[in-house]
Amino acid sequence: MQLKLKGYFKEDNSPITEAVKAVEMLEANSVGRPHVLGYTPVGRTNPYQALLYRAAEDYNIATVPVVKSWDFHKLFKMPSAESSTVILHIHWTSFILQGITSYATAKKKIQDFRAAVSDIKSKGGKIIWTLHNIIPHDSRYPDLEMQIQQYLAEEADVLHVLSDASAEMMSAALTIDKNKLVNVPHPNYRLTYEDYVTRSNARLEFGIGPNDRVYVLLGALKAYKGLDRLLKAFEEFSSQDPDTRRVLLVGGMADESPEVADFVKKCLKHPNVLIEPKKVPNHLVQNYMRAADVGLAPYTRMLNSGAVLLYQSFDLPVIASDVPAIWENMSDEIGERVADNSIESLVTAFAKADRFFENDVRSKVRIYADQFDATELSREFSRRVLWKLDSNATKSSSRNP
Numbered sequence: 556m557q558l559k560l561k562g563y564f565k566e567d568n569s570p571i572t573e574a575v576k577a578v579e580m581l582e583a584n585s586v587g588r589p590h591v592l593g594y595t596p597v598g599r600t601n602p603y604q605a606l607l608y609r610a611a612e613d614y615n616i617a618t619v620p621v622v623k624s625w626d627f628h629k630l631f632k633m634p635s636a637e638s639s640t641v642i643l644h645i646h647w648t649s650f651i652l653q654g655i656t657s658y659a660t661a662k663k664k665i666q667d668f669r670a671a672v673s674d675i676k677s678k679g680g681k682i683i684w685t686l687h688n689i690i691p692h693d694s695r696y697p698d699l700e701m702q703i704q705q706y707l708a709e710e711a712d713v714l715h716v717l718s719d720a721s722a723e724m725m726s727a728a729l730t731i732d733k734n735k736l737v738n739v740p741h742p743n744y745r746l747t748y749e750d751y752v753t754r755s756n757a758r759l760e761f762g763i764g765p766n767d768r769v770y771v772l773l774g775a776l777k778a779y780k781g782l783d784r785l786l787k788a789f790e791e792f793s794s795q796d797p798d799t800r801r802v803l804l805v806g807g808m809a810d811e812s813p814e815v816a817d818f819v820k821k822c823l824k825h826p827n828v829l830i831e832p833k834k835v836p837n838h839l840v841q842n843y844m845r846a847a848d849v850g851l852a853p854y855t856r857m858l859n860s861g862a863v864l865l866y867q868s869f870d871l872p873v874i875a876s877d878v879p880a881i882w883e884n885m886s887d888e889i890g891e892r893v894a895d896n897s898i899e900s901l902v903t904a905f906a907k908a909d910r911f912f913e914n915d916v917r918s919k920v921r922i923y924a925d926q927f928d929a930t931e932l933s934r935e936f937s938r939r940v941l942w943k944l945d946s947n948a949t950k951s952s953s954r955n956p
Contacts, residue, residue, distance in 0.1 A: 682710055776810060
């Protein structure tokens, strides 16, 4: 029989098909009914979820991708739903209002979402929400998005944050029950990307010289990342030292916004910018990382950043926005802060980051990134979430004898 790589199912009976298979695989090696954790939206191009759940089976948790986010209610249609704990893990909330261009329709969609979540909880389901962002990056209706966030903060059984600082930032915008919080940091990406290309070979493939000073920006190209500001700051800083060749290396899928289109157009014409405005294949991520000297994440709006951990997974110091969640445990020794959203502050950060070329800090970056081992953090997440759910259930039953 010809092998067919199924990946995630798209049939009408999804996610039930995946749930049944996941439970069967786990039951073959465990005792008792597994917990069923359905997660959505599914980040196909972001390995974060795979890293977060990699040790879930060790805790009798069957993870199920809910590819069509609005189908999360179907998890209760699986044959063993009544004998298993069904958990819905919501990551990003963008799917709720995605593609909606009418304010009235958006409000109706929120009511549909509330009804669906209420139905899950009425059947004994549990809710986890990971607070990745204050609001979705491409939000059309920020006020409605905040309503969704507040509703989830109230209804979720567990609120997963990636740092104490991000919890504090979210608490400033939302009313949050801190007893629901579980703090498990973002893992590094050591288990995710190939890493065998040498610095010399990576630079040779990109046409970069051995003494060029290279700054890499990898990831989806979005307006909230302040791309125009980044390019202007790079140009201004480079002009201050014309004898040193500096290269801006950019890779990532460009969205359809005018701001991003303008940035891509300018970069394609720039002699000191190398850009590929498309999704970078996983096996080529190593080329970008190994060709670079410094990773860039000076976004104009952010709460957490997987990009910072990606750069650090390849031993790169970073230039990043001065956001508490990013700098909670990170030393200024391996990164340079961008004080605000002005061009001047970014130029200053570029200038101060020149110390990374004079004093090699790669070994210190590696030591820092080592503490975010994906397997250990996955175990911590699984263990703490189950404990929190059990603890909350015990408290609830004691209040309602």
